[in-house]
Amino acid sequence: MKPKSKVLVTRRLPGNALDRIQEKGYHLEVHEGFFLPREDLLKKVEGAIGLIPTVEDRIEAEVMDRAPELKVIACYSVGVDHVDLEAAKARGIRVTHTPGVLTEATADLTLALLLAVARRVVEGVDYARKGLWRAWHPELLLGLDLQGATLGIVGMGRIGQAVAKRAEAFGMKVVYHSRTPKPLPYPYLPLEELLATSDIVSLHVPLTPETRRLMDRKRLLAMKPGAILLNTARGGLVDTEALVEALNGHLFGAGLDVTDPEPLPPGHPLYTLLNAVITPHIGSAGRRTRERMAEIAVANLLAVLEGWEPPNPVV
Ligand code: NAP
Numbered sequence: 514m515k516p517k518s519k520v521l522v523t524r525r526l527p528g529n530a531l532d533r534i535q536e537k538g539y540h541l542e543v544h545e546g547f548f549l550p551r552e553d554l555l556k557k558v559e560g561a562i563g564l565i566p567t568v569e570d571r572i573e574a575e576v577m578d579r580a581p582e583l584k585v586i587a588c589y590s591v592g593v594d595h596v597d598l599e600a601a602k603a604r605g606i607r608v609t610h611t612p613g614v615l616t617e618a619t620a621d622l623t624l625a626l627l628l629a630v631a632r633r634v635v636e637g638v639d640y641a642r643k644g645l646w647r648a649w650h651p652e653l654l655l656g657l658d659l660q661g662a663t664l665g666i667v668g669m670g671r672i673g674q675a676v677a678k679r680a681e682a683f684g685m686k687v688v689y690h691s692r693t694p695k696p697l698p699y700p701y702l703p704l705e706e707l708l709a710t711s712d713i714v715s716l717h718v719p720l721t722p723e724t725r726r727l728m729d730r731k732r733l734l735a736m737k738p739g740a741i742l743l744n745t746a747r748g749g750l751v752d753t754e755a756l757v758e759a760l761n762g763h764l765f766g767a768g769l770d771v772t773d774p775e776p777l778p779p780g781h782p783l784y785t786l787l788n789a790v791i792t793p794h795i796g797s798a799g800r801r802t803r804e805r806m807a808e809i810a811v812a813n814l815l816a817v818l819e820g821w822e823p824p825n826p827v828v
Contacts, residue, residue, distance in 0.1 A: 518582060520563035520814065523549050523570050526589065528804030530811040537815060539563070555579050563814045565589055566596070568794070574600035585817035587810045588827075590797075591615060591671075594720040594747060598828050608828040609813035611806045613671060615797035620675035622796045623715060623745045624683075626768025629790045630741050631657040631713075636787055657712065657741065657765055660684035665711030667704065667727070668718030668746065669695055676715055685713075708732055713741045720747035730755035739765045745796045748773030757782045760789055770796050 520534050522543045534541045544557060554570055561580045566572050568590045574597055577583055586596055588610045601608045629635055633654045640646055640654070664680045666673045669691040677687045677699060687699040688711065694701040708714060714736055718724045728742065728751040736742065742764060744751055748771040760767055766788035776793065783789050797803060809825065816823040 518562040519560050520565070520818075521557055521561040522565040523554065523557075524567050524589075526565075526803070526807040526810075527800060528807050530804070530807035533811050533815065534563075537819070539818070558583070563587065563818055565810050565814060568592060568595050570595060572596045572601075574604075577601065577604055577606060585609065585814050585823070587814035587817075587823075589806055589810045592719055592747060593827050594749070596827075602828050606828075607817045607823060607826060609810070609817070609823045609825045610827050611809040611813075612825055614805045614809055615802050616671040616675050618799040618802040619672050619745055619796035620679055621799075622770055622792065623672070623676050623743055623768075624679050626743055626745065626770065626790055626792065627659070627713060627715070627741065630743075630766040630768040630788070631659055635790050657739075661686070662712040663688060663710060665689065665702070665707040665714045666699075667691075667707065667714060667716050669697065669699075670717060672745070673715075673717035676717065691718075704732075705735060708735045709737065711740060712737060713743065715743040716746045716750050718746055718750065720749045725749050726752050728752065728756070730758070733759040734763060736764060738763055741765050742767045744768070745770040747771050748775045753783065757786070760786050764788070766790070770794055 517539050519540045519542055522531060525543055525545060531541060549570060554576060558564060558576055558580045562582045562584050564583060564586050566586060566588060572586055572595060577600055583606050585607045586601060588596060591610050591612045593608060593610050596608055598608060633656045637654050661684060663686045666677055666687060666689040669689040680687050688702050688707055689699050690702055690704045690707045730752055733755050753773050756767060768790045770792045771794055777783055783791060813823040813825050
C-alpha cells in the first residue's frame, strides 16, 4: 500500500501508540533528537497533514504555513499556550490536547515540590552529601509545618482540585481562586485576599493573555512574608525577576516545575538560591501517564485524519 501523507511527531514518545499511525497507512516521521531546532522543525513539517508537537515546540502561523495540507495539531500536553490557536482556526486546522490523564501525576509533583521546599529536602540532601552532617541539632534546617497551614490554589480545575485533595490529607486548610466559584467544600476568595492569607500559593491556571505575569512584583510582595510559591502550571504566569527578588527575603521559598524562560540558562539567579527547588518540567512524567498521553494524542490525531470529531478538541 502506498503510504498516505506524512505525520510528524517532534519527539519519540513512550509506549507503542505511534504504531497505530503506521498501521493506518500514514507515513510516520519521528524526530529522534532531544532538541528540535526551529529551522529543523520548519523543514520537517513540510508536507505533513498531522503534527504531534511537545510543549517545547512553538507552533505559530509560520510553522503552519510550511504545511499547507496540515489538518491537525494533536498536542502532547493539556496546555496549548505553545500553539497559535487563532492562526490554526483561521487555517481550518484542528487543535487537540490531553486533558485529565496527567492530572494526578502533576498533582503528585506539586506535592513533591511543596514537601521539598517546606521541609528543605534538597538542602538537607546536599548537607548530608557534603559530609556536613556531624550532629543532630534542634535548630538544624527548620522548615514550614504543613499541618494547619493554608494552601491557596489559583485555578481550581482538574489539577487544582487534585492538589486540594492531597493537601487535605496533610491537614492543610484549602482556599481557592478561580474564574468562577465552584460547588466545592473550600472557601472561594478574591485573588488578593488569597495571596494575603495563604501560607502556600499554588498556581494551576493555563497560560493565556489574561494570566500572563499573573504573579507580578506587586502580587508576589502581596503574599504573606515567609510564604511559599508553587508553580507547576506555566512559567509565564510569574515575573521571574521579581520572584528572584521576593526569594531574597520576602518569601520562604518556591517550588517550580516550569520557568520563564524555559529552560533557564545555566547559572541563572534562580539556580543560585537555596530556597528555590526547580524541576525540569516533569509534572506529567510518570511512565504510564506519558504512555497514556501518547495514546490520547494519537487517538485525537487519527480521529481528525479519518474524518471524525476528535475526543479532546481545543479548536
Ligand atoms: P483546567 O482543568 O482547565 O483548570 C484550569 C483552571 O484555571 C480552571 O478551573 C479555570 O477556571 C482556571 N482559570 C482559567 N483562567 C483563569 C483566570 N484568568 N483566572 C483564574 N482562574 C482561571 O486545566 P488543568 O488540567 O487543571 O491544567 C492546568 C494547567 O496546568 C494547564 O493549562 C497546563 O498549563 C499546566 N500543566 C502543567 C504540567 C506540567 O508538566 N508541569 C502538566 C499538566 C498541566 P474556571 O474553571 O473557574 O473557569
